Amino acid sequence: MSVALSVQCPECAGAVPVSDELMVAEIVICQHCSSELEVVATGPVVLALAPEVEEDWGE
Amino acid sequence: MSVALSVQCPECAGAVPVSDELMVAEIVICQHCSSELEVVATGPVVLALAPEVEEDWGE
Amino acid sequence: MKVSVLGAAGYTGGELLRLVHTHPELDLVQAVSRRYAGRPVAEVHPNLHHLGLTFQPPQELSPVDTAFLALPSGASAEVEAGVGEVAGTIVDLSPDFRAGASSASGETYRTGLPELYGDDLPGAARISVPGCMATAAVLALAPLRRAGLVAGDAVVDARTGSSGSGAEPGPASHHAERGQAFRVYRPTGHRHETEIAAHTGVRARMTVTAVPAVRGVQVICHVTPPEPVTRRDVLRVLQHAYRDRPFVRVVARSRGVHRLPDPQFLSGTNFTDVGCAVDEDGRRIVVVAALDNLVKGAAGGGVQSLNVARGLPEQTGLEFPGLHPA
Amino acid sequence: MKVSVLGAAGYTGGELLRLVHTHPELDLVQAVSRRYAGRPVAEVHPNLHHLGLTFQPPQELSPVDTAFLALPSGASAEVEAGVGEVAGTIVDLSPDFRAGASSASGETYRTGLPELYGDDLPGAARISVPGCMATAAVLALAPLRRAGLVAGDAVVDARTGSSGSGAEPGPASHHAERGQAFRVYRPTGHRHETEIAAHTGVRARMTVTAVPAVRGVQVICHVTPPEPVTRRDVLRVLQHAYRDRPFVRVVARSRGVHRLPDPQFLSGTNFTDVGCAVDEDGRRIVVVAALDNLVKGAAGGGVQSLNVARGLPEQTGLEFPGLHPA
Amino acid sequence: MKVSVLGAAGYTGGELLRLVHTHPELDLVQAVSRRYAGRPVAEVHPNLHHLGLTFQPPQELSPVDTAFLALPSGASAEVEAGVGEVAGTIVDLSPDFRAGASSASGETYRTGLPELYGDDLPGAARISVPGCMATAAVLALAPLRRAGLVAGDAVVDARTGSSGSGAEPGPASHHAERGQAFRVYRPTGHRHETEIAAHTGVRARMTVTAVPAVRGVQVICHVTPPEPVTRRDVLRVLQHAYRDRPFVRVVARSRGVHRLPDPQFLSGTNFTDVGCAVDEDGRRIVVVAALDNLVKGAAGGGVQSLNVARGLPEQTGLEFPGLHPA
C-alpha cells in the first residue's frame, strides 16, 4: 500500500489524504466539506474543485 | 359604573383603560407590556412609569 | 359563499378545510386531491374525522365563488387558468403569483397581507398570500422602516418548524434526523429576502434554521437605527402601527415567564405577535415576530384577505385564540 | 349567564377562561387568583393577550350564575361553602366532590360526564367533573362492560402529558428531567382506579407513565372477553354507544398513517377518540382512548356539563376541532 | 480483529461504526453502503466527522475476521452466503436468522443474547441478535418465568422511538406527523410476540406505540402470578437473575424522581434496565424494562455477543454509561 500524504482541499483548506496511486481525472471527495475534487496533476498531486450539481437539501 | 376611557401607556404607547374613579397614587398595570403605572394626575388621568424591581425571569 | 380547496390533502390545504368549516359565510364544495380522490379526508387529516368529508379528483371542478390554491410552486401556475374558469375569485398560497403577477384572466394579483395592503383588497378577485417567514419579517420591519428607524441592512434570524416544508416526506424531514435538529439549512440567500425587500424596502440578510417544532415561525430581526433609540421609542412605533389591526399583537412584557413573541402560543391562530428590545447603547433594535406558518403565514392569511376582499369582518372564522400551555 | 373562574391562573382555569370567552352564552365576571390578583391575565396565559383581562383577588367574589372551581384537591372543599353563597351553580374540576358528595348547601354533586350521566344533569346546580385518565378509561370500558364483553379485571396502560399535574413547578416537572421522560411514576395503585370502578364496574389495574407531551392522555385498555370476539363485534358496540354523542368519535381506520386515537390531534378540543383492536384468537380486546386532559378531561367537560344542565346545545362553545399537523 | 459493517449507512450500521471505533480489539476494514459508496461517512453520520471514513461499495468485500450485517430483513439472507466466503464470523442484526436458522455454510446461528445464551456463544461463528422489543421483554420476563411467577399470558405494552424503523423516510416517519405522535401502530399481532415466546415460554400479548422519541424502547409487562406476591419477591428474582450480568441493571428506587427504567438515560449505552412493582393485592406484577434499540437492541448486543464468542471481556468497547440530563 502507498504512503498516506495529504494536500489541501482547494475549497476549505482541510487536509485531503492522497495516495501516489491517484491518477489524473480521478475524483476524490473532501472529508471536511464534501466537495468533489478532481485530480488535475500528480507528482505532486494537485486537486481542483469539480463542477457540482447544487443538490437540494430539503425544507 | 364609570365610562371606559383610555390613555396611552408611557412605556409602550398601548391603550390603558382608565375609569374616572381612579385616584392619584393608584397603580394600574399596562395590559400590553405589564408595566406598573402610577396615576400622577386625574381629570384627565396622567400615568407615569412606577419604579419597578427588575424581576429575574429564569434561565 | 361557495369555496373549493385545491391541494386539500396538504398541510395548508388541511388548514383551509378547518377554517372554511368554522367560517359562517363559507361553504365547502370540494376538497380536491389527486392522490386521495375518493378517500375520506380524515385518513389524512384526523382532526376532521367528525366532518365526514371525502376528497374529490381535480378533474371535476364545480363552479364556486372562490377557489383556494394550496399547491406547490409551479402547480399553482399550471392550474390557474383552468381554475379561473370555474371560480370568480382565486386565493393562491404558493409563490407563483406573489410579486404582483398577472392572472391568466388578465387581472393583477393583490397581496394578501391586509396589514399592509388592506386598501388594495376590497373587491379583489385574485389574491396571493406572501411567504410565511416573509410575513413575519415584514410585519416586524415595515413599521420601523416607515418610522425611519432602519439604517442599512437588517440581519434576520429565522426559525421554522417542519410543517413549513409541507406534507411530502424526504430524508431531511425523517423524524430521527429532524426530531432534535437545529439545522441551519439556509444560512444565506433565502428567497424570502426578496419578498421582504419588496414589501419593506429593507435588505434582510436572512439565516434560516429548521428547529424542533412542527408549526411555527419566529424571526429575530436585528436592526441598526440611524441614531440611538430607546425601547420605548420602538414600542411606540409598533403600538401605533398595529393599534387597529386585529391580528397583530404587540407583546413585550416586563414581567412573567413569557415576555416576547413565542410561536408555541400561536398554533392554530391567525395572530402575528411582535415585540422588541433595544441594546443599552441604543444602537441595535431587536424585533421579534412569531406566527403559525400554516395559518397567518398561509391559510389564515388567505381567509383574512378574502374577508377583507368581500367586505366581511376581518376576523370572521379566525377567532381561535391559541392554547396555553401549548 | 354570568360566570367566574376560581383558580384562573392554573392550567384548567386558563382553559376555562378561553372556553368561556368563546361561549356565546357565558360572560366572564371574574378570573380569580390569589397570587396574581391585579396582574394582567396575559402574563400567565399569553394566548389571551388580546382579551385585556385582569386577575381578581378571591376576597371579593361577585354574584354569578355559575362558579367554576379549578382548584387543587382540598382547596375546592375549603371554599365551596363560601362560593355557594354567591353562585347558584358550582362546577368543580377537583377530586373533592367526585363520588356523589354533598355540597355545603346540601345538594348532591352530579357527575359531569354527559356521555354516561346525561339524564342526571338537566337542572343540576352542583357538578363534579371526573378525573382526566378516569374519563378516558371510562369512555373506553363502559360500553364493553354494558355489552358483557369484560370478564375479570382490565389492564389500563395510561400515558399523560405534563400539564396533567398543573402549573406548580417541582423537581419532577423540571424541563431537563421531564423533557424526554418515559417515567413510570405510578406503576400500580393510581387513585383513578376507584373512579373507573365506580363508573363502569370494571376493576382497572392501571400503570401510569409520564410521557414527553404537554397535553394529552392516552389509555390502552387490555380487556379479556368472556368468549372470543372479533374486532367487528367490539367496533359495533362502540359505534352503537356513541352514535349520538357529539364528543366521542370512534376512530379505528384500516388505512392511513393515523388509525387509532392519538392525543396529538386532540389538543384544545373536547373530543374523546375511542378505537379498538382484537387479538387474532379473539381473547384480548385492546381499546385505545385519547383526550386532552385540560379540556375534555377538565374544563371542557365542565362546560359541556353546564350546557346540558342549562338546556343549551351540548356543543356550544366547544367547537374547536383540533389541528393537523399537530 | 478485522471487521466490516454491511449496511453501514443505516442506523444500526452507524452505531456499529461508532462501537467498533471505540473497541480496542476491533479494526474497521470496510463501512459498506450501496447508495453512498465513495462518499464520506460523515455526510450520513455527522457524529463520526473526525474519523475521516469513506463508504465502500458492496462489490469489493475484503477478507475479515467478522462481518456485521446491519441490513433489512431479506437482504441479510440474500448476501449471507457471499459474506461467509470472506468472513470467518457473521453477526446478523436482522430477523433473517433468528430462530436458530442455518447459515449457508451449514452452521447454526446462535442467539446473540449473552444474558440467556452466554454458554452457547463461546466460539460461535454465526450470531443472530434478537429484536429490540423482544430483548427488552425477554429480559423482563425470563427470570419471572423461571421463578414460576408467570401464570397465563402476559400483556406487554411496548413504546418505541422512531429510529426503530431505520433510516428510510416515509409518510409515517415524516416529522410533522411523527413529532408528537402516540401512534398505536401495532395494537395486536406484533411479530416479536413469537420471539418472546420462544425465549421465555410466555405468551406475550403485545401492543406497540410509536412515541415521541428517536431512540429507546420501553416495555411494561403486566404479569399475573399464580399466587399473590410482593414487590420484594419479584425484586429478589430480578436481582438474583442479573447479579453477574454487567449490562442488566435492576432499577426500582423508592425515592427520587426517576425510580423505574426510563429509556431517556440509556441512549448510546448497552444497558437494559429492569424494575418492577406489584399491585396491592399481589395479583399483578408490573415489570418495566428499557434499552436503546440501536445499541443493546442491535449493534451493542452484537458486539457484546462477539466479545463473549471471542473470549474478550464482555464489556469491551461498550463502556459508555449514558447521560443525565438526557
Add this chain to the structure above:
Amino acid sequence: MKVSVLGAAGYTGGELLRLVHTHPELDLVQAVSRRYAGRPVAEVHPNLHHLGLTFQPPQELSPVDTAFLALPSGASAEVEAGVGEVAGTIVDLSPDFRAGASSASGETYRTGLPELYGDDLPGAARISVPGCMATAAVLALAPLRRAGLVAGDAVVDARTGSSGSGAEPGPASHHAERGQAFRVYRPTGHRHETEIAAHTGVRARMTVTAVPAVRGVQVICHVTPPEPVTRRDVLRVLQHAYRDRPFVRVVARSRGVHRLPDPQFLSGTNFTDVGCAVDEDGRRIVVVAALDNLVKGAAGGGVQSLNVARGLPEQTGLEFPGLHPA
C-alpha cells in the same frame, strides 16, 4: 490523580462524575452535595446507577490533587479558600473567577480554553472555564478576528437548551411552559457579551433564545468583513486555526442533510463544531458554532484543561464521539 467534585448533584457536577469515571488517570474521592449527602448518586443521576456512588457532605473534604467546583455563581467564591486548603488544583466552572481573577491563595486563575490559551495552562493550579455560550462564540469569532475579517460589531444569535440553567426547578423551567418554548429570554445585554469581547476583541450583540432541547448551545454569528470575502476565504481561516485542535471540527459540507454544526450530534461530547457561509455579495459572514453546554461548555472543558495543565494527552477521558441519530 485524586479528585473531588463539589456540586456533584448538579448538572455539570454529574457530567464531571461521568467524565472522571471514564478518565484513566483520575480517581474520584468525593462527590459532594449538601442536599443529598448520604444518598446514592444514582437517585439524582440515574445514568450512573452501576457505579454505586454515594454523595458526601461538604463538611468533610478529603485532601485531593484536584477539586472541581460545579457550584452556582457566588458559591464558588465562597468556598474557594477552604477548598484550596485540601486541593492542590482547583478547576472552577462558575463565573466567579473568569476574568483572570485571583485565588484566595494568591494565584491567578488561567482561562480553561486550551484552543486559545493552551500555552498558559501547563502547570496551572487554578483554572476557570469560560461560559458555554461564550465558548461557542469565541471559538467562532477568534480566528476571524485574528485574520482581520471582522469589521465593527457582530450580531450573535444564541440558542440554548434547558440544562444551561442548571438543576434547580422554577416557573421558567416548568415542563409545560418550557417544552415547546422559543423564549427570547435575553434579547439584549447578556453577560457573556463581556467574555466574548475579552477573549476576541469583538463586540458581540447577543440575543439568547431558550429552545426546545435539554442539552446544547448553538450560536449564529453574523459578521461584517471589512471587504467582501468568499466562503472559501473563511473556511480556510477556520481550517487553519483548528487544524491541530482535537476538539474543534470544521463542519461545512456541500452535500447531505446535515451540513452545518448542529448541537443534536454533540450531546455528551467535548467537541465544538464550527462552520460558515457567506452572503452572495461577500458582505456578511455567517459563522455557526455548536457544543454541549455541560461538556465542552463546562465539565469537559474543565477536564480538557486539566489534561493540558498536567501534561496528559488532551483527549484523555473525552473520547465519546456522540450519537447519530440523536
